[in-house]
Amino acid sequence: MKNYWHSVILEKDYCNGCTHCLDRCPTQAIRIIEGKAQIIAERCIDCGECLRVCPYHAKGALVSSLDVLKNYKYKVALPAISLYGQFPEEYEMNRVYNALLELGFDEVYDTAHVADILSVYENRVLDKENVNRPLISTYCPVITRLIQVKYPALIDNIIKLEAPMEIAARHVRKRLIAEGFKDEEVGIIYISPCPAKVTSIKDPIGIEKSAISEAVSTEEIYYKVMKIIDKVEGTKQIQRATGKGIGWARVGGQSYAMGIDDYIAVDGIEEVIKVLESMELGKLSSLAFFEGYACINGCVGGPLNVENTFICKNRIRKLTKHYGMEKPIVIDIEMIPENMEWNTPILPTPIFKLDSDFKKALEKMAKIEEFTQMLPGINCGACGAPNCRVLAEDIVNGYAKIEDCLLLNKK
Amino acid sequence: MKKYSRSDENVAMKLHYDVLRDDFSRAGEASSKIKNMLRQLAIDANILRRIAIATYEAEINLVIHSYGGSIDVYIKSDCIEIYVEDSGPGIENVELAMTKGFSTATNIAREMGFGAGMGLPNMEKVSDEFIIESERDKGTNIKMVVNY
Known part of the structure; x- marks a missing residue:
């Protein structure tokens, strides 16, 4: 029997046994037993819907806190791309990244830069002959898990690419080990917008072990950064992504970055389910690409974010323009399957x-x-x-x- | 050629759904229920997908073309049998109706995205056995078998 690790958890003391979460759970993974909600581990896909609707904040996400920094000799921050949309516009991202250094990180790696590179690589995969249509994005891990449990016939349509965070972590870890660090000395800390990504680190799909060490929530980082940011001078140039990579934070951004026309981009897990139903019936076989997100507006809607998803989405739109869609992308990660793709098969998990x-x-x-x-x-x-x-x-x-x-x- | 008839032997479970004509808002509901039920049995994903396509296309056809009808699903130990019956108006030329892209759907149905003329051909494609009989003014009977 497989052991399931979940980020979404229940804090029993807060649960009053109401039924808000019951109905919202897309995999019917929740039961109220003796007045308290329980999550059935093998059914949960960590979408975080229950966390979002709970009026008593009884649902939480298992994330590390920044205290974990003391466990590592060299600490790298890997911010989710959606972090770009969290802060008020007067704070440039480079300044936020410099603030992260003040919080105790030795290095900050701009994850959106990898999304830049991945946009180029993904386009090549799409261009290959004999690929299944439509190819389904793996960027939102909830959708991949949803397909595993509910739409196993669509597994062959999944584009087996790694997420930017994982590619970035692999790249950074390799470099640091080459520089002489021991594997366990390197702490790569992802700043996550959602519990689903945290689960992807602890219990990944498609690979044996994640190169990321821990995940902290965007929320925790946001408040710590806001306390010090006015005193931070953004001297070090860390921000390097173009508008293409930054756009990945919102629904449709991935397809836009690739410059493809023949795609659909869907947000909100219930809407994604409707589209996957059609896809299973073979209705979308002329489509090239599908990107689906459990959260409204994509990653900007993640339940561990601070800013409202629509405000955040608008900021991402503006930043995409500001940082430019036409700027040349510096490809400093070799675009080979070993760096970019999953290496273990995706298996169905027929929970029903x-x-x-x-x-x-x-x-x-x-x-x-x-x-x-x-x-x-x-x-x-x-x-x-x-x-x-x-x-x-x-x-x-x-x-x-x-x-x-x-x-x-x-x- | 095999004649249309129901084979009631060794049926482990029967499912029955009535489908109303022109009921576009509910079109797809019966086939979705069938799929959700069959998902709970230990049926291979690709077989399940074929059954889903067969029942979905049949249901849409009943909604847009028939005076109303029914879908019966017989679950057996080695196959699924699907019986689709309606009370008219019947298909004038079955051979023509089986042609890809041929459709007699109304403009209303087409505006709603139906009527591409792929229903019957798709049903035949996903079935291991496909029987269609139709008589003008009497109705149409279809039997589809999908083996595990």
């Missing part, structure tokens, strides 16, 4: 399967139908399952009892 034995699964299905007919069908969630059918499934799987239905009990 009732049983691996077809006959047993059928028997269970028949029973589920029976129970579903008995239940009131109003999907109130009071039993702790997101809807009546899921309660029927839980009963058949032995996780719940028909008596859990409050309405049936009342009669």
Whole structure:
């Protein structure tokens, strides 16, 4: 049995057992048991929807704090591209990056620069003959996990490219080890907009081990930077991405950076699900590229960000212009599969399967139908399952009892 | 050529869905339910995809062309059988209807993105066995079998 590591967690003391998160979870991974929400580990894809809707802030994300810096000899900050949109416009990104040095980092690497390079490489992959259409972006790890659990027939459409953060980390780590550092002395700290990326570091898809050491939240960094930024003079030139790479922070930015026409870009997990449904039916096979994001507006909408997603998106749009779409991209990372791509296969994780034995699964299905007919069908969630059918499934799987239905009990 | 008939032997489970004519807002609902149910059985992803396409195209056809009809899914130990029946108006020329790109869909249906003339050809393509019978003013019956 695989061990699942999740960034999304529940802080039990805050949970009052309301049903906000139940219904929003796209993989039906939450149950309320004895008045507290529980997340079923093998079902969770770390999208963070529950975290976003919880009125009691009972859902959190497991991230490191900046204290971890003391564990490493050489500390590298790897800011998410969406960090570009977080700060008020009077603070240039280079100044923010210099503020990170003041916070204790030895080096700051502009992740958006790798997105610049990846835009060029990705375009080459798209241009190859015999690729499946549409190719699906892996930039949002939630979408990749969603395909693994719900749309395994689309796995072959996934473009098996690494995210900019991972390519950057590999590159930096290699360089530092060549300079004489030991592997464990190098701390590469990602500044994350979402729990999903944190999970990608701790329990990655497509590779054995991430080159990133830890992840901290954008939120923590934001407040620490804001405290000191007025005193920081941005002397060191760290910012180097062009508008192309910076644009990756918002939905559609990736396709725009590649300069392709034949794409669709979708944000919000429910909308992504609708499009993947169509894709599974073969409706989009003439399309070249699909980028989907769990969060509204893409990474700028990540639940660990500070700024409103629409304000942030607008800033990214302006910054894309400011830093320029036509500037030459310095390709200082060799564009070979070893640097840019995943090297282990993506496997389906069929969490909705009732049983691996077809006959047993059928028997269970028949029973589920029976129970579903008995239940009131109003999907109130009071039993702790997101809807009546899921309660029927839980009963058949032995996780719940028909008596859990409050309405049936009342009669 | 095989005649259309339902084979009721060894059916492990039956699913039945009624589909109304011109009910565009709900078009795709029945096939989506079927897919979600079959996803829970231990069926291979690509087989599931073929069944999803077959039932989806059938459902859309019922909505845009028929006076209303039904989809029955028989789950068996070695295959899925899909029976699509409607009460008219029937297809005048079945051979022509099976041609890629041929469509008699109304302008309203086309404006909604349906009626590309790929429904029946796609259904045939994804099925291991495909039988269609149609009689003018009586209706159309389709049987599709997808083997695991």
